[in-house]
Amino acid sequence: MSETSIRKASCHCGQVQFEAELPAELAPSRCNCSICARKGAAMVYVLLDQLTVTAGEDKLSCYQYNTRVAKHYFCSHCGIHCFHQARSDPDKYAINAATIEGVRVYEDFARMPVNDGVQHILDNDGVRRTAGFLLFEKTPG
Template structure:
């Protein structure tokens, strides 16, 4: 099933192809995922297409660089990240999908133990973030 998604301001939009209508979300307890608080739904890399704002999309990675977290630099909404637990998939922030309201749609979401991740050591396949430099921000806005 094809679903559309976007950030809050609409500068970045995407389409994702899911195997069926049922979305199976999960949460991760690693440092960044716990701070974001988003519920992720997974699709293969080739099943996600950015349809608007690809050049605007910002990317953040840290520590080992295995996970690439993509977000809108205008409204700062986390859209998706390349999962380090499965680098062939994107974890899409379920709240960015049209018609999905995570607190209503997923009252209970399982938590993946990202703090003790099996891929923390050894060789990894990494996909890079774009080389576009981040734009300076003028400060928080409401």
């Protein structure tokens, strides 16, 4: 079992604050489904009971579409996607890694897998696929 710690996270304006029990080594991924491709967030998964909203729960708005199984939570003030309960893993929250204190998504995760949400695991005979990898190459200077 890997070492974990409680990490703080928040939306851009700070009205929504939460904390989650996360592994020391974060391994975020992205997804190419219709909503994830638009929001572009790098997600880190935790069990539902490993995330606690500590402030601004009343500022969270929930967006659902299509099957209405996934629940996407965002700050109603600044619009930042904080976390969602995934359709493929309803026992987990996918936390927007950019909301976690101390995380620099581009610098910390230069190569990131992109899950194939277009061919969703629940619509694809249970097969989970990787669509590819997103690479970030920092310019010199």
